[in-house]
Amino acid sequence: MIIGIDDTDSREGMCTTYLGALLMDELRQYGTIVELPVLVRLNPTIPYKTRGNACVGINIATSCPDKVMEHVISRISTMAALECDMTNPGVVFVQDDECESVRDVLGTFFQRAVKEVLSIEEAKYVIAKTGLQSKGFKNGRGLIGALSACGSILNPGWDHTFEYLAYRQREKWGTPRNVDKASFFVADSATYPATWDTVDVSNELVVCVPHSPDPVLYGIRGKDPEVVRRTAEMISSELLERSCVYCTNQGTDMHLIPVDSISEIQEMHSYIVSGFVSDDPFTIPGGHTIFSISDSSGASVECAAFEPTKDFRSLVRKLIQGDIVKVYGSFMNKALNIEKIEVVSLAPLVASHNPECPSCGKRMESAGKGQGYRCRKCGTKSPVLVQVNLKRDIEPGIYEVPPCARRHLAKPLVRFQNPSVKEFPSR
Numbered sequence: 001m002i003i004g005i006d007d008t009d010s011r012e013g014m015c016t017t018y019l020g021a022l023l024m025d026e027l028r029q030y031g032t033i034v035e036l037p038v039l040v041r042l043n044p045t046i047p048y049k050t051r052g053n054a055c056v057g058i059n060i061a062t063s064c065p066d067k068v069m070e071h072v073i074s075r076i077s078t079m080a081a082l083e084c085d086m087t088n089p090g091v092v093f094v095q096d097d098e099c100e101s102v103r104d105v106l107g108t109f110f111q112r113a114v115k116e117v118l119s120i121e122e123a124k125y126v127i128a129k130t131g132l133q134s135k136g137f138k139n140g141r142g143l144i145g146a147l148s149a150c151g152s153i154l155n156p157g158w159d160h161t162f163e164y165l166a167y168r169q170r171e172k173w174g175t176p177r178n179v180d181k182a183s184f185f186v187a188d189s190a191t192y193p194a195t196w197d198t199v200d201v202s203n204e205l206v207v208c209v210p211h212s213p214d215p216v217l218y219g220i221r222g223k224d225p226e227v228v229r230r231t232a233e234m235i236s237s238e239l240l241e242r243s244c245v246y247c248t249n250q251g252t253d254m255h256l257i258p259v260d261s262i263s264e265i266q267e268m269h270s271y272i273v274s275g276f277v278s279d280d281p282f283t284i285p286g287g288h289t290i291f292s293i294s295d296s297s298g299a300s301v302e303c304a305a306f307e308p309t310k311d312f313r314s315l316v317r318k319l320i321q322g323d324i325v326k327v328y329g330s331f332m333n334k335a336l337n338i339e340k341i342e343v344v345s346l347a348p349l350v351a352s353h354n355p356e357c358p359s360c361g362k363r364m365e366s367a368g369k370g371q372g373y374r375c376r377k378c379g380t381k382s383p384v385l386v387q388v389n390l391k392r393d394i395e396p397g398i399y400e401v402p403p404c405a406r407r408h409l410a411k412p413l414v415r416f417q418n419p420s421v422k423e424f425p426s427r
């Protein structure tokens, strides 16, 4: 039986991945857990997401599915942050004999939930049409993620990474986390690039420890279950209550939709889109750096590197009109929020200055508007400015925001196979 759960957390506490980890341990009394649980991140632009827009899926081989369902529903009822307005849990169950008939419809639903904006009604329609057992709490928004998590297990083969999540003992929830920061840097240097986003080297930050009052102590992201477990063993911290390794679509760019034209871009979707820089970058109060790109369709879009992207903004500020770029990011509030940028080609940076006098070598001066240039010393005249190509302080390549500003779904450059890929800033 496959179990999908979503939307049990709130900004104040809980975490759907914790509930998943707890159930992984508790459900063993009813059968055998098949493979690793999944942690699915949905469309990151959805405004009513609680915190990380995470849902979880568990696959269990059991001879008593009714007991499993009762246990899961009881746990959600008592542990979900139901008092929070934004928390609307949902759970969906797919029985063994239902898997084949719902595989395709849930697989499509999963892909769409990561890229598009789905409604609760759509989730309820799929449930009604397939006859799957489910329970939606309050407005039932969590049914969207619950169906998606089931769809992800039924349709393996999507690009994936792994995350080891360490959970705090319950009496510690909401108190400051006791972790040895130095141990994260040691663990990172031992296993990077097989793990990533444990620390942000250039900003000297530990980025895998959340600040919210939820049960997560830290999460180690990496390319296989063995390396994330081994990295976690190197970390010194307060005692854990439990841990869990999830297979996840984090770090895969699954949310990005490649488009041929800027004119196809819509709010609350994420894209890979190419264009030429049509407005020079400028930095607005608050520290956000903005520029525009356009393409042959005549459409243009503002691209933004927000303040939390730190030094990434200094890279973006080096772009000039005419540079050809490919931008990876989410379109929200009329701006493309940059996660990565490929600088495809650079426009010449031309500076003009008054010509030197060919007779005496002195710099000539303007002879008046439209009158060309004249040497004040010897009177020689010249009609034109001299133009020189300046060296650009940026190279073609693909650049990403630092780990401290990374979106869950954004694929880090360490996962790219292309040797032309550049890390910025380099570590």
Ligand SMILES: [Zn+2]
Pocket: 357, 358, 359, 360, 361, 362, 375, 376, 377, 378, 379, 380
């Ligand atoms: Zn002269």
